[in-house]
Amino acid sequence: xxxxxxxxxxxxxxxxxxxxxxxxxxxxxxxxxxxxxxxxxxxxxxxxxxxxxxxxxxxxxxxxxxxxxxxxxxxxxxxxxxxxxxxxxxxxxxxxxxxxxxxxxxxxxxxxxxxxxxxxxxxxxxxxxxxxxxxxxxxxxxxxxxxxxxxxxxxxxxxxxxxxxxxxxxxxxx
Amino acid sequence: xxxxxxxxxxxxxxxxxxxxxxxxxxxxxxxxxxxxxxxxxxxxxxxxxxxxxxxxxxxxxxxxxxxxxxxxxxxxxxxxxxxxxxxxxxxxxxxxxxxxxxxxxxxxxxxxxxxxxxx
Numbered sequence: 001x002x003x004x005x006x007x008x009x010x011x012x013x014x015x016x017x018x019x020x021x022x023x024x025x026x027x028x029x030x031x032x033x034x035x036x037x038x039x040x041x042x043x044x045x046x047x048x049x050x051x052x053x054x055x056x057x058x059x060x061x062x063x064x065x066x067x068x069x070x071x072x073x074x075x076x077x078x079x080x081x082x083x084x085x086x087x088x089x090x091x092x093x094x095x096x097x098x099x100x101x102x103x104x105x106x107x108x109x110x111x112x113x114x115x116x117x118x119x120x121x122x123x124x125x126x127x128x129x130x131x132x133x134x135x136x137x138x139x140x141x142x143x144x145x146x147x148x149x150x151x152x153x154x155x156x157x158x159x160x161x162x163x164x165x166x167x168x169x170x171x172x173x174x
Numbered sequence: 175x176x177x178x179x180x181x182x183x184x185x186x187x188x189x190x191x192x193x194x195x196x197x198x199x200x201x202x203x204x205x206x207x208x209x210x211x212x213x214x215x216x217x218x219x220x221x222x223x224x225x226x227x228x229x230x231x232x233x234x235x236x237x238x239x240x241x242x243x244x245x246x247x248x249x250x251x252x253x254x255x256x257x258x259x260x261x262x263x264x265x266x267x268x269x270x271x272x273x274x275x276x277x278x279x280x281x282x283x284x285x286x287x288x289x290x291x292x293x
Contacts, residue, residue, distance in 0.1 A: 025182065025183060025203075026182070028183075029182040029183065043269075046234065046270055046272050046273070047272065049234060050234065050236075050272075053201050053234070053236050054236060054237060057201070057203060057236065057238075060203070061203065117279065121279075124237070124240045124241050124244050125244060137237040137240070137241075138237050141237045141240075145272075
């Protein structure tokens with residue numbers, strides 16, 4: 001991905017799309033519009049859009065690489081094969097929270113849809129907090145929309161930081 | 175009447191003496207701040223005899239907005255307990271089955287009468 005310039009996005013081509021840069025409100029809005037236009041007639045368009053928003057807002061909020069305005073930097077990739085759409089995000093995190101994130105994701109991945117619904121309802125009733133755990137509800141929501149386990153990876157960059165990537169797949173259906 | 179025009183990430187809100195309407199897409203990162211006028215309005219209605227009408231119509235809402243919706247519904251439940259006359263409509267687009275499902279989920283434990291409207 002290193003050949004793609006920061007703050008520049010490509011148009012959908014062969015249904016592959018990649019953005020690397022700061023996830024400002026404007027950037028998220030514009031990529032979101034591309035998604036809406038590209039999938040205007042697809043029955044999964046709402047789900048794709050919804051996962052996209054949760055995913056990129058997480059990067060915007062929680063990436064450790066930030067600009068002066070405290071907007072997070074990261075990467076978003078959309079691709080597909082015959083069976084699935086894949087929405088992928090990547091951003092830097094502190095090494096000491098990777099375990100926490102992994103535990104949350106593991107916990108979510110063993111739940112069925114009914115259990116996820118219950119957990120979601122409990123979580124949105126929790127008091128507003130400004131800490132990192134806020135991403136919880138977003139993960140649960142993405143998992144419900146995906147109806148598949150969330151895939152993830154942590155790659156250590158150095159003694160302080162890791163690169164966290166998240167893959168959400170959506171079945172294309174008929 | 176107070177009108178908050180829609181933006182890239184927030185819906186249009188119309189607040190009238192006895193009416194509240196929220197329509198559009200809601201994906202602000204800080205929804206609590208954005209929905210403050212709505213909470214203020216609901217607060218004003220506590221202890222008054224006014225009947226009120228509330229209409230929601232979202233194209234999309236993010237999880238941050240979900241938290242506000244839950245709080246709004248809780249307040250409406252409480253207003254209902256004070257015997258306030260409440261008309262509540264939640265509309266969705268015909269093709270948006272997921273939205274219908276989530277509306278039902280949100281209203282599951284509501285103690286007020288509601289209408290779900292297909293547009």
